[in-house]
Amino acid sequence: MSEKLNLTLKVWRQEDTNQSGNFVTYPVADVNPHMSFLELLDVLNEKLIKEGDDPIAFEHDCREGICGSCAMSINGEAHGPVKSTTACQLHMFNFKDGDTITVEPWRANSFPILKDLVTDRSAFDRIMQAGGYVSVNTGSAPDGNAIPIEKDKAIEAFNAAACIGCGACVSSCKNSSASLFVSAKLAQYSALPQGKPEQKQRVLGMVNKMDEEGFGHCTNTGACEATCPKDISVKNIGIMNREYLKALVD
């Protein structure tokens, strides 16, 4: 495992939203296989800075796979080749000596590229603001145990709520649909009694906002689930569609 790797990176470079970008090739030698993919970019950036070049801009923060900041397609797959893993937790022992690796930003009209691998994902926040909450003011809550919730329902809600909002689902969908992201939030509240009173406004608000932001429709390919680093299930999309229909005829 301590064999060093020699790799070739092809990285998308783009100055800002208004300019066009292109792939630039960088050889990276002596890569320690224990490095994470982002640490590989760190090492490359140190080299670029020393040589007077502009380092590659990419989003990252917790580097523990939970904040959802890191966002890049690696060899055409959102977050790279390892299932249920974010780019920051992808380690280089998953690659072979001599590999050429392509790195590019999320590709979706609703996520404009700001620079290199950095995209603007604020559309997700705006969808959440359109109904992704329970309207309960601070101080007005009843005792925590006043609302019993079946264990299975709590688990169902948790599984949906585990979404980290990274946008991999949008990036891997051929329609750039945000259905997995939106449905995960809707399914969380739909499994819980706390979510019931506002269910109708919530589903209409969030789904309409998703359309307004320019995300495409779901055509059930399941690419989103396959690349989701948190294994969010496409079943949530079924829940969303059912709720949406109900809200329309209600």
Add this chain to the structure above:
Amino acid sequence: MNSKILDSKIPSGSLERKWTDYRSSLPLVSPANKQKQNVIMIGTGLAGASAAASLAEMGYNVKAFCFQDSPRRAHSIAAQGGINAAKNYQNDGDSIYRLFYDTIKGGDYRSREANVYRLAEVSGNIIDQCVAQGVPFAREYGGTLDNRSFGGVQVSRTFYARGQTGQQLLLGAYSALSRQINTGKVEMFTKHEMVDIVLVDGHAKGIIARNLVTGELEKHAASAVVLATGGYSNVYYLSTNAMGSNVTAAWKAYKRGAMFSNPCFTQIHPTCIPVSGEYQSKLTLMSESLRNDGRIWVSKNKGDSRSPDQIPEEERDYYLERRYPAFGNLVPRDIASRAAKERCDAGYGAGETGQSVYLDFKDAIDTMGQDTVSARYGNLFEMYGKITGENPYKSPMRIYPAVHYTMGGLWVDYNLMTTVPGLFSIGESNFSDHGANRLGASALMQGLADGYFVLPYTIGTYLSKEINSDMVSTEDSAFDSTLKESEETIEKLLSNQGNRTVESLHKELGLIMWNNCGMSRNQEDLDKALKEVDELKKTFWSDVKVPGRSDSINKELEKAWRVSDFIELGEVMMHDASDRKESCGAHFREEYQTEDGEALRNDEEYNYVSSWEYAGENVPPNLHKEILNFETVTPTQRSYK
């Protein structure tokens, strides 16, 4: 020195009645006046998001800022274990008093009784609030909330959502914040970094923020400014904090007159995945619940290079069980961390680097079966496997301590206001509730207590007096002069023709801090390290190389500015660690220990909160002491033997 008296404004009355009575007597701001007032919130983690949402619900206008691309990404999201609350749902004799007592004892008697009691008092409300928001806490089959025991306490008071409690609580606060953004009461500024505080007549009346996409410096005015900017663990370069976590906002506040308290109280978490090479950018924590069933050991032979399965039982040293037979592998964080360092420094460490110890589940798997172990720790084992490429079911994990949380922070009074009028600090960014050591599952509790249930009331003590003052506008000359200083710093960083990358300077700082002001400290090292940090500061400004422009996304510029502040903080940490000539909580001074190597606290001379006041460039800071009064509990020596 020591002349300035820090008034903690702790209300009189019995401990149990202080908060209730005080809250009822706080001046109110009428609904009409609330609508006229703006509050600036810096940071949108647990404390910031909950406070921004609550203030907006009350009627204030809030401008909230975060450097991430969404408030949902604040580092509170990474907290794993859980959140404490004195609900006594398990009927095991828990109470507000017990939570208060455990917290004050765990903090090694270096925190304020009144603050800690208030924290315990509102802990139950936090759970209620989060449940109502739809936070999917773990449940029992009967539908009630589940609890677990955490951090070596004798009751089960920790509420949790699998190993992602921080995430779920933050998303709850984020949902409340999103709702207020939708109503227009909160204006959200993502990808913005606060780069300075603007003072008008000595009061905090606004900020300078840098738009991290366009690079523009913006002026924002308000009636009050709240910092909810988290801790400063990244002063050590390697820590479990997020890469962007920084001290800049708190540091600007310090340089504008807010005092910084107990900076040397930094928590080292014992169960992290060890460093594997020079490229390492951060450390990953694994929940300390692993210590419930895992056994920690090293070889009895120095420099043993055999693989762990080749080391026979009789040649293994289960050093925690040997030194602390009563608590064994469950001793508090500071003790477990120091014991690991002691073994590795003595040459018994495991792995290629010798900087790790084994955490072994073989006995647990033999007695409970792999399925039970997997049900309890499966996600942690999986994470370990993902990062190291090793299978912890087959061979023991390797762990090493890592910096994780900072108890020190901006000094605040009982109202959570700093020594600058109108400037507040909440959550990890203040110093207030954890003393010299924080107990597990208490960070989330404090962030949300401050944000939902304390600040929204106590900020009224200041704002109620401001209703007659004219709203400060960004036309005030103070905004221009402060903005000009920020421009000059940017210019200085970008125009420097150095040859050192920001990263290399940050790493150098981290090593100095870790080696001299980390798990154990002594006077000689601290004196030497203070000079080294001072030298590094000069090197930074002469040799730093920051590429790119100021008018676009420039991550190196962001980092450079943060690192320059960390270096200055490093100096003050050294002063603080030098001043505190006792061992307490996370602060272990080698000169002050018992014969068998345990911490020796000195209540006679060091029963105070050290508060450092900025005295100017290249001048040592002034120390002020807030003496702690223990009216209810009697400080005793902690013993885990």
